[in-house]
Amino acid sequence: MSGFVLEGLYHIAIRTFDLDATVAFYKGILGMRDAERPPFGYPGSWLATESGDIIVHLYGGKQGLAEDGTQLYGTGAIDHVSLFCRGFHDIVERLEAAGTVWKEFDVPNTSLWQVFVYDPSGVMLELTFDENVDAIKPREIPEHRRYIAGTSFFAR
Structure with missing residues (x-):
């Protein structure tokens, strides 16, 4: 393979119907912390590990639902x-x-x-x-x- 190198997993993105409960789980149970998130125009959260690696992106609001509006x-x-x-x-x-x-x-x-x-x-x-x-x-x-x-x- 010439110039391409796969270096690792960057993050996982999770669509959630209950952003508050999901943030509480990742922060309260797993000990993650808030990370700076760009202003995408819809609810969400970026969460980082203790070392500062941002590995979880959460999508809330309409973006957290299926296209037909049902919960995923x-x-x-x-x-x-x-x-x-x-x-x-x-x-x-x-x-x-x-x-x-x-x-x-x-x-x-x-x-x-x-x-x-x-x-x-x-x-x-x-x-x-x-x-x-x-x-x-x-x-x-x-x-x-x-x-x-x-x-x-x-x-x-």
Whole structure:
């Protein structure tokens, strides 16, 4: 390949029917922060990680709905969005305190541990942790917490 180089994922854009609840989820549960957003002329929010990387763009208002005005849920053909994280025990406490349903998975033959959770618009997020960084002790995952690929646990 000559001059083209794919350097990474720039951001994800989510159309949401409930901008306030979605911003509250990403900021309150995931610890993201507001980032400067150009004046597009419709409601929305740009959210950044602790390091300042703007990785989530939210579209609200009419732009957050389907063309026929109905509310959109889920990720369509994309199953989930994976975010690399630190602080496994902290996120589990936050999810529990918020009463949020979540699942987890230990990736076989790796040091990766995953937490699966849905945002208010039904977008499934995979929060990926390195067991070596987060000192996650190997343990049996309770049946009600076990993530099974391709199985939805989203409830509106």
